[in-house]
Amino acid sequence: MMLLLIPLFPFLGFLVNACIGKRLSKSAAGSVAVAAMVASFAVALTSVIQLAGLPEESRHITQTVFTWITSGDFTANFTLRVDPLSALMILVITGIGSLIHIYSTSYMHEEPDSEYARYFSYLNLFASFMLVLVLGSNFLVMFVGWEGVGLCSYLLIGFYYTKKSASDAGKKAFIVNRIGDFGFVLGVLMLFVTFGSIEFQEIAAKAATMHPELTFGTLSLATLLLFVGATGKSAQIPLYVWLPDAMEGPTPVSALIHAATMVTAGVYMIGRNAVLFSLAPDTLMIIAVVGAATAFFAGTIGLVQNDIKRVLAYSTVSQLGYMFLAMGVGAYTAGIFHLYTHAFFKALLFLGSGAVIHALAGEQDIRHMGGLKDKLPITYWTFLIGSLAIAGVPGLAGFFSKDEILFKTYEGGHMILWVVGMLTSLMTATYMFRLVFLTFWGERRHAPAGHGHAAHGHGHDDHGHDAHGHGDHLHDAPKPMAFALIALTVGSILAGYIGLPHALGGSNRLEKWLEPSLTAPHVVAAAGEAPAGEPAVAAEAAAEHGEEHGEAVGAGVELGLMGLSSVVALTGIGLAWFFFVSDPKRSESVAQSFSGLRTVLLNKYYVDEAYNAGVVQPIRVTSEQVLWKVVDVAGIDGAVNGTAESVGGLAELLRRVQTGSVRAYAASLLLGAVMVFGYYLWR
Amino acid sequence: MFNAISSNSFFIAQIGIAAVVWFLLQISAAVMVYFERKVCAWLQQRVGPNRVGKAGVLQPIADVVKLLFKEELRPAAADPLLFALAPIISATAAFAAFAVVPFGGYTTLLGLLTEPLPLHVADVNVAVLVVFAITSMGVYGIVLAGWSSNSKYSLLGGLRSSAQMISYELSYGMALAAVLLLGNSMSLRDIVNVQGGDLNVFGLFSIPHFRWFLFFNPLGFLIFFTAGVAETNRAPFDFPEAEQELVAGYHTEYSSMSFGMFFLAEYINMVTVSAVAVDLFLGGWFFPGIPESLGWLVFLVKISVLLFFYLWMRWSLPRYRYDQLMAFGWKVMLPASVLNVIATAAAVLYFGL
């Protein structure tokens, strides 16, 4: 069966590179990895085509690889399942994944062979886990992928483990994710207790037919816990802190893991359980608020950051916020749509920034860039298009998806959220173009001596020096990178058109496509009609109410909103131009006047410091002063040693019995016999 | 288990039989000595004993007389009691073994007796086991002789023979077991009677009184006989008394009649083993076309044939080396006999013999 092959290919690639990678030449290792990804992409494509051939109501392919756990009446199969939603995901993962692999082959080229192989083995492993995550047909399998990608992200963030900041960032990411995963596991357990199953389909079916009063408490709590997991994985408030630091990893990794795929796992998970979440309106509200808040919050931070990758990181956070906002207002399609488009242009942007960093020998501070427009034409144009796409300029991918979200929010009646979204998109446009202008326009601003040196901790050092020596002829992205960039650019231009809204005369194909995944399984819902049909219908309604209102509110409003948001986007770009191109002094003066706010923003609202003071330190202190010095030493060790010593002392006494004389032993034996015998006679 | 004594005359008759058997055994020893030499002579193209009496027939008598008149020597360092006991033990064992061996059908001594008298000293329903037990007792005679006479050669001879006998008893017993399966009894008389049946040759024709187990179990016979040779310490297994190596083995220190007893025991053991072999494999006192009344004669003939084999072997085969003997006993005889038992059991089950 084919489904297994999809995650299997990358895994094989991982095995090859992990086991014999050291002995392989760079080209060999790289091509192995790329081949694995491409093969997996081909399989994914074929299976999706096969899927599309199926009739709507039974549009899913399932493969049970083996029965994993059986205990009592509980069985967990290692089952892979492809349905419209996961189909979309695997296409994105394998497709963009392949491109990024190709890109990496030249980006990582300065690494020594072993490191090179290690990098690709991690990358492949990540891909395979990610595919397991999206293909898993029950929470357990999904959780495997969930943890697996967490591991890979840790490994890849800390790829330059010789660099303190990198390894720290890796640990941070890992630990923060643990917190989220804890919530996730609790949620899964709760669902299992409630529904006695961990299969997505069964749970959805059961939930759809449940009585509302039953659903009220448990479901809200369970979904909330799941959402905690999502915040961890997808970097939402309060657990977003790890993502910006994750930029310590190689840029392609940031592109693949921390922009395109892994961080969207949370969104995917919510979409996967759309039915559940629809039944928990409170949770939805919370998600929406958190999403919007994160979007705005991260956007503000993004405005002032100076590290090119960090800006992108914060924009990622804020885009994810958008997605959660969409999920929160029940516009699952919109959320997934944005996820999908975002994957393209954010990957593109990261790769573009990667190209820049590559060209500038590891320079990451935009204050030391500028004037690269002519030096790096390909990079420039692709980056520009990516920025336009994310800013939401009409006709590009970002426009449609972001617009969809805002529209759904609006018609959902969440005015405040809608306003926040608008503001955020304004900011998005602004900081993105700040990035573009500072990086590519104006004059080349060289780093003060040594600073550039400090900035590039990557393996680029060797080739960094000559870049500094005669920085004039910088080389543009080499072929593989260029290829990836261009491919993604095309993607970011066209990706949006599969979700062309009705208002623009398109029939929202994506929504049709995704519908089966987002609604409760029909058969069961139908069965559930008789006793408690009401919630089932409610569920469907909640899942699809976007469509219904689509008619209700009418195309006019939608068009109006589109116009508005395009205006906003252009305004944002204009602002950026106004501050950073026409007269850079202005930005300085503004910065002066709002210096307090600026420092706060630069320091990311001191969130890290707050966490450190509020969470990390207390734990560290307690575990050091109490758990270690008292509980462990006195309690546990004391118990262990005490046992040992008491046994020893007892042995000291008992061993006296061992006279070593056979006859003595025999005597004791006989004595026992006589006594036992005597007892039976006597009584 | 001893069958009831019915009447006086009968009782007397039994005593008589016992006496006759005892006497015959003695004689057989003497006869054997004579024939041993004669056969040896033939095989070596010599004349052999020819001075005493006609063709030296009286030679054995002369030997016995010589033995009787020799001085009874005993080494100073020897253990007096055991030294005296050893030959007695072996002789007793030799005689006793024959007690349970039936050597003929029933006779009324030409009508002297009212009811027919079975030709055996004692009928035991586990006769086979008894024979086995007594032969195993015979070991002690030799071992003790070897030990008590307190001389290196004797001790070595004794140890060797004990090891050898223990090793070969196993194959001996296994061969017996195979026959027990065929005879479906442990009483020698029953076994012989079974062999008195008709031999059915591939359903073509049948020979009366010819159902000998030799035909059903030739390998068993071979093993039994070989083991018997070893048990009786005869060439090519005569280690306890390997002249070239141990002077005379366990009876080096013995002289006069005590030596004579060992001598006697050896020959009687040969007779006993042959008799048992005849009973077990060669159809006892049955022979096609000869009336059962003459059974004892048939029996005698058969025994003589086997005894001749003994002599023949002794004078034509060289002696093994000790380790070869052991290796042969444990690695060839024992497995072979075990396989033989298994095969026989399978056959009995399959053909319902």
Next chain:
Amino acid sequence: MPSLNDYLILSAVLFTIGTAGVFVRRNLITILLSVEIMLNAVNLTFVAFGRAFGTVDGQIIVFFVMTVAAAEAAVGLAIVIALFRHRESLNPDAFTALKW
């Protein structure tokens, strides 16, 4: 005709003799012999009871006991030989090294 009790008394006596032997003697081989005496005393009771109840089980157990005795003798004597090689003595009190 002796009764069952007579046999039992006899075996009791034999068993005690064996037991005493184990303690009184200072020669490993003799001690093993005493153990054999004990085993046989037990065998006697088994056969006697089997006869009394008219079953064969007694004899069968005797059969097993003998097998065990053979095994025990083989191993025991092997040990005796090994021990004798180490110290030129068969006195059990010579082998008291295995103690505290």
Next chain:
Amino acid sequence: MLFYLFGAVAVIASLLVIAQRNPVYSVLLLITSFGALSGLYVLLDAPFAASIQIIVYAGAIMVLFLFVVMLLNAPHEDTDFDERTHPMLRPGPMRFGALLAVALIAELAWALARSSPLTTFTNTPVTSIQALGRTLFTDYAFQFEVTSVLILVAMVGAVVMARREDAPGGKR
């Protein structure tokens, strides 16, 4: 009365076994006692038990003993060691054990006194070896197999232990 004859022989022989200083005599006396016992078995209508008593015990096990005694050229008990024995170690357990033996026989006597005397053997004896074999290989089949394993183990163990290091061939 054969019973008393055999019984007397058995008891006296056994007593002599443990009274004897020379192990060779002990072995021989033990064989005698075994002979007497097998006679008792015959009286108990157990010919099979009687035969294997002789064959296995007297014929095999005892030969083994005798063999070992001769091989070690069995030292009489007063070896130089005994003089060097730790006085506290030697007699203590011996006396105590003897005492216990006495206590044991006292208890046995008591037990017999209490038991209701089964006067004679009324049941019909089972002498047929067929019956015995049938029981052995049906009801006791498992025990039989276990015993065979035991024998195998004992054999290997004996070979391994009795082998001396310099002679790889080992000794029997």
